[in-house]
Amino acid sequence: xxxxxxxxxxxxxxxxxxxxxxxxxxxxxxxxxxxxxxxxxxxxxxxxxxxxxxxxxxxxxxxxxxxxxxxxxxxxxxxxxxxxxxxxxxxxxxxxxxxxxxxxxxxxxxxxxxxxxxxxxxxxxxxxxxxxxxxxxxxxxxxxxxxxxxxxxxxxxxxxxxxxxxxxxxxxxxxxxxxxxxxxxxxxxxxxxxxxxxxxxxxxxxxxxxxxxxxxxxxxxxxxxxxxxxxxxxxxxxxxxxxxxxxxxxxxxxxxx
Amino acid sequence: xxxxxxxxxxxxxxxxxxxxxxxxxxxxxxxxxxxxxxxxxxxxxxxxxxxxxxxxxxxxxxxxxxxxxxxxxxxxxxxxxxxxxxxxxxxxxxxxxxxxxxxxxxxxxxxxxxxxxxxxxxxxxxxxxxxxxxxxxxxxxxxxxxxxxxxxxxxxxxxxxxxxxxxxxxxxxxxxxxxxxxxxxxxxxxxxxxxxxxxxxxxxxxxxxxxxxxxxxxxxxx
Numbered sequence: 001x002x003x004x005x006x007x008x009x010x011x012x013x014x015x016x017x018x019x020x021x022x023x024x025x026x027x028x029x030x031x032x033x034x035x036x037x038x039x040x041x042x043x044x045x046x047x048x049x050x051x052x053x054x055x056x057x058x059x060x061x062x063x064x065x066x067x068x069x070x071x072x073x074x075x076x077x078x079x080x081x082x083x084x085x086x087x088x089x090x091x092x093x094x095x096x097x098x099x100x101x102x103x104x105x106x107x108x109x110x111x112x113x114x115x116x117x118x119x120x121x122x123x124x125x126x127x128x129x130x131x132x133x134x135x136x137x138x139x140x141x142x143x144x145x146x147x148x149x150x151x152x153x154x155x156x157x158x159x160x161x162x163x164x165x166x167x168x169x170x171x172x173x174x175x176x177x178x179x180x181x182x183x184x185x186x187x188x189x190x191x192x193x194x195x196x197x198x199x200x201x202x203x204x205x206x207x208x209x210x211x212x213x214x215x216x217x218x219x220x221x222x223x224x225x226x227x228x229x230x231x232x233x234x235x236x237x238x239x240x241x242x243x244x245x246x247x248x249x250x251x252x253x254x255x256x257x
Numbered sequence: 258x259x260x261x262x263x264x265x266x267x268x269x270x271x272x273x274x275x276x277x278x279x280x281x282x283x284x285x286x287x288x289x290x291x292x293x294x295x296x297x298x299x300x301x302x303x304x305x306x307x308x309x310x311x312x313x314x315x316x317x318x319x320x321x322x323x324x325x326x327x328x329x330x331x332x333x334x335x336x337x338x339x340x341x342x343x344x345x346x347x348x349x350x351x352x353x354x355x356x357x358x359x360x361x362x363x364x365x366x367x368x369x370x371x372x373x374x375x376x377x378x379x380x381x382x383x384x385x386x387x388x389x390x391x392x393x394x395x396x397x398x399x400x401x402x403x404x405x406x407x408x409x410x411x412x413x414x415x416x417x418x419x420x421x422x423x424x425x426x427x428x429x430x431x432x433x434x435x436x437x438x439x440x441x442x443x444x445x446x447x448x449x450x451x452x453x454x455x456x457x458x459x460x461x462x463x464x465x466x467x468x469x470x471x472x473x474x475x476x477x478x479x
Contacts, residue, residue: 043314044288044314045287045288045289045290045314046288047288047314048291070339070342071286071287071288071290071338071339071342073339073385073386073387074338074339074383074385074386075386077385077386077387078385078387079385079387080385095314096313096314096315098346098349098350099313099314099345099346099349101349102345102346102348102349103341103342103345103346105345106341106342106344106345107341107342107345142350
């Protein structure tokens, strides 16, 4: 089974809740008809809002969504290893890359995710949750953009939010030129990069006029980006089945949108 | 920050011996949970102190330099949550050594639950209730071990006794509402916000209740 990583420069349910194109694309990456998809919101400190939006987006799609909050294991006990290794997709939310990696290492989650990846679980993520899979990226965990190491599942680098947070790009280009980071990609918000094993397959986007660049020490070149269209009209209100709405309101408060 | 019981908060504010001490809240162990930060500002109001907080998950929203800010405080108050995540994040940001430096300079370090365990060389964590209690290394300012919530979760004290019998450093167990006050590395006294709360000295083969001082009004004999 191919090892799959889908790394987004931005977008998805946390940043564009009315545009499900990337969220649906992620579900399509698993061969399972009703994939089990688990959110790891570690990088945000398991922020309620991220968890709520995840369930608002995936709650009424053909999948089984769960979240694993490492900060809430005291009140909501879960066998972390067993849960993660039983997923078809693990979705890592954005936040602080430095905190994400530190917490995963303390809890041994980095090794569990490597095993999940090797056994065919799709690893997806946005921002910090996208850069973590690479040898390195550009983080603002300390306030200003700086090169940082990732888990190194992919032997490249990634810089995110190329259009939304333009201060990252010059730091990234310098770091690759100087050899502080290996060659890699910078991606706009809405753009996701798909990898099978350690090969780049393609870039897809949920938004028009967005792009990605491939960055090497001697310069950068644009990457062709495939425009995704959601199966639903992005502005149309979706109505979830009554039971789904009820479940959401019970578990996540006022989760209707 | 016990609901409706400010006795321990008042005690902490009195420790530096200055008017309106500077108190910085570190909510790291909760993932910088918003509701916890709000509770801190309610409990530590600006009439009594100069409150602030540092979020390590949202660096751009708070003080630009955590090191500089922490070293200016009279009190650093560490909230509860997950001690494993707390220590990982602190180490990733170098805050373990900043807090050690603050302590050496005289800043009062206070905290509950995970915010207590972290100061000791070893501690007992139940970070995942689906797993048995486990030992963890703290930042080691106090050369003892620590275990908290031993009244709310009795199996913690049993696990702690076994761990100490098996070679964990001797140390202290605290019930909810009981606080261990150390001056330097010596236990100065045990204070409580409820009359019956207890703390214990735990060494191989022995668990000794410690004399404690209730901070509230003394009950008048009828």
